[in-house]
Amino acid sequence: MDLDFNEALTELKESLLYRILPNRDESLLYQFHSNDYLNLATHDALVQAAISAMKDYGFGSTGSRLLSGNYGMLETLEKSLAHFLGMEKVLVFNSGFQLNSGVIPTLYGEGDLILADKYCHASLLDGMHLCNATMKRFQHNDMTHLKTLLMTHRSNFKRCLLVTESLFSMDGDVALLDVLQQFSYDYDTELMVDEAHAIGVLGDQGRGLCSQFGIKPTYLVGTFGKAMGTFGAFIATSNEISDYLINRCRAFIYTTALPVPVIAATNQAVSLIQSMDIQRQRLREISAYFTSMMSQKGLSLLGNYHILSLIYPGNRALLDRYSQLKDVGIAVSAIRHPTVPKGKERFRFSLKSSHTKADIDYVVEQF
Template identity: 40%
Template sequence: MSEDSRISRYDWMEAELSERESRALYREMKNLERPPKAGELGSAGKWLYKGGKRLYNLSSNNYLGLSGDPRIAQAASRAQEQWGAGATASRLVCGNHGCYRELEEDLAAWKGREAALVFANGYMANLGVISALMRRGDAVFSDRLNHASIVDGIILSRADHFRYRHNDLEHLEFLLKKHDSPAQRKLIVTDAVFSMDGDAAPLHQLVELRNRYGALLMVDEAHSGGIRGPHGEGLCHEYGLHEQVDVIMGTFSKAFGVYGAYVCADRVLIEYLVNASRPLIYSTGLPPMVVAAAHEALRIVRSERERREKLRELSAWFRQQMHAWGLPSIPGESPIIPWLIGDNARALQTSSMLAERGISAVAIRPPTVPDGEARIRFSLMATHTRAELARALESIRAVAGEVQEVGR
C-alpha cells in the first residue's frame, strides 16, 4: 500500500481524533506499574503506580477491597489445578464445568430467585438479556443515565428505544401511556445505583409502573451488588422488591473484586436466555479459575458484613466533608462521589493536579456523562481509612482552590 493510499484511507480517523483532542475528549491508556516492594498489591489495593509515582487510589470499583484478598486467589489456584486455565469452549459445547452449576445455585439462593445464569461480563449480560427478550416493534423504556451496555443491548434488539429523563417517573409514565400497545412487549430497565452520579433509582415506583402497564422490569445491580442489602444482595433486596423485579443483573467486577456477571430471575426466563441469548451461546465460557474466584468472593460478601458497614460510614463522612467545603456533588449513599467540574479541559487539569499531589482520581467526560457535566469521580473502598481520606481531602481542597484561581 502506497503512503498516499494509506493517508486517504485513514485521514478521517486523524481528523476525528484531532477534533476530539480539541474538545478535551481524547482518551489514552496509561499503564500501571508493578509495586516496587515484593508482595505489595498494586491496582488490587489502595495504591497505584504510574510514571514512577505512588498514587492513592480513589478511582477503583473495588468497593470492598476484595480484589487482593488471598482467599480468592487461592480459590482460583485450586480451580486451575483441577480444571485447567481455560473453559476451552462455549458453555453449550463443553465449557460448562461443574463450578458453574455450584456458583449459579448459590447465586439463586442468595438472591431469593429460582435460577441464575453467569455471563462473561456485565456488558455481555446486558446485551444478551435485552436482545433476547426484546425484538423489533417492542418498546424499551430506559433511564437516560443508564450504562452504555444497556443502550447497546437495546440497539441490538432493534426494539423501539424510549429514554426517560433521569429518575423522572412522570416522564416515564407519560411514555408508557403513549406507547401502550397490547401487541408490544414492554421492558423498563434501570441501573440500581448509577455509575457516574452515585444516586439510586426509585425502585418502589418503578415496580408500581411495571405492574400498572404490564411491563417487564430489569435492574442492573452492578454498583449496588455486594454493597447494599443485609448480605450484599443489592438494592432490590434491601427494599424487599427482589421478587417483583423480572431480571436482576449484577457483576463480579466491582464489589466482588473479580470478573464476570450474573442474571437472577424465574427459571423459565433463565431457560429462555440459555436458548436465545447470543452473547452467551456464542462466547467461550469464563475460565474455571475465574468462576471459582467469584464463588469465593460471594462467600466473603455474604459473611463479612463489616466491610459494607465501614464503606457506608466512610462514604457518608467523605460526602459531608465535600459538602462542608462547598465542592459541588450529587446526593446519594453510595461510595461513588462525583465532584462536578463542568468543563472537559478543566476536569482533565484537575485530575492531573490531583495526581501531582499523589491522588488517582479520573476525569469523566462525555459521552460517559452528558455534555457540560464533566467531573472527577471519587470511588471509595472499605480498605481506605478515615485518616488516609482526611489527608486526601486536604489535597483535594487545595487543588479546588488552585483550579478556581486558574479559572478566574
C-alpha cells in the same frame, strides 16, 4: 463513505475527547478509581481458590458452556447466587457488557417498547439499539415523565420493558424501585434492574437494593467485577427465561466460558460477601465522612453511598486538575462530556472499605 481515521483522531484530540490507556501506577498512594469496593480482588481466600482450581483443572475453560466449558463449579456458582438472591435461576455471562448487549436483543424486538432511564449504562443502551424495538428514554428518575410515556405509548405495543440501574454509576443515586415495580404491575411491563454497583455492598448481606426494598424484577443483572473482585456477570430470572437464553442468546452460546480460576474465585467471593457487614459499615461511614468534610469546604458531592462525584465543569479544567491530583499521589476518575452532560463533568470517587479518614483528609486538602 470512507472514514479518515487520522482526521477523526485529530478531532477527538482537539475537542479533548481523545482517550489513552493509562498505566496502572501503584506509586499513587491514594486510589479512588477502583470498583474493588470490599477489597476482595486481592483477598487471600480468592487467590488460593484460584490457585487450587488451576492445579486441578488448568487455566482455560477450553470451550463454550454448550461444549466443554460447563464445569460443575460454574453450575454451583449459579445455584448459590439464585439462592442468595431469592430468584429461580441465575445464568452467568463473561461480562456485564456482553450480557446487557446480548440479552436484550434476544428477548425483545420489533413490535416491543423499551423505556429506559436517561442515565442507564452504555451496555444497556447498546442492547436496546441492537434489538429493533422502539426505545424511549425518560428523564433521570423522573417518574412523572415515565408515566406519561407509558400512558401515551404502552397500548401500541405487544410487550414493554422498563430498564434502570439500581445504584447509578455516575451520580451515585438510587432508582425509585418501588415506583418502577408498581408501574410494571399497572401497565403490564417487564422490569430489568442492573445492580452492578450495589450487589455485595448494599442490602442485607450485600444482596443489593432490590432485596433491600423488596423488589422482584423480571431480570436482575449483576457483576462480579466490582464488589466481588473477580470478573464476569449474571442475570437472575425465571427458569423459563434462563432456558430460553441458553437456547437463543448468541452472546451466551458462541463464546468460551469463563476461565476456571475465575469461577473458583467468584464462588469464594459469593460466600465471603455474606459475612462482610463490618466492611459495608466502614464504607457507609467513610462515605458520610467524605461528604461532611467536603461540605465544610463549601463543596457538594453527588451520591449517597460509595460512589461520590464532585462536579468540575469543562473538559480542559477537569483534565488539568486531574494531572495536578495525580502529581500529589491521588488516582481518581475524571469523567468528561459526552459521557456525562456538558457542564456536568466531574471527578468520580469510588470508595473502598480500606479507605481511612486520613486518606479522605488528604484528598479534601487538595480542594
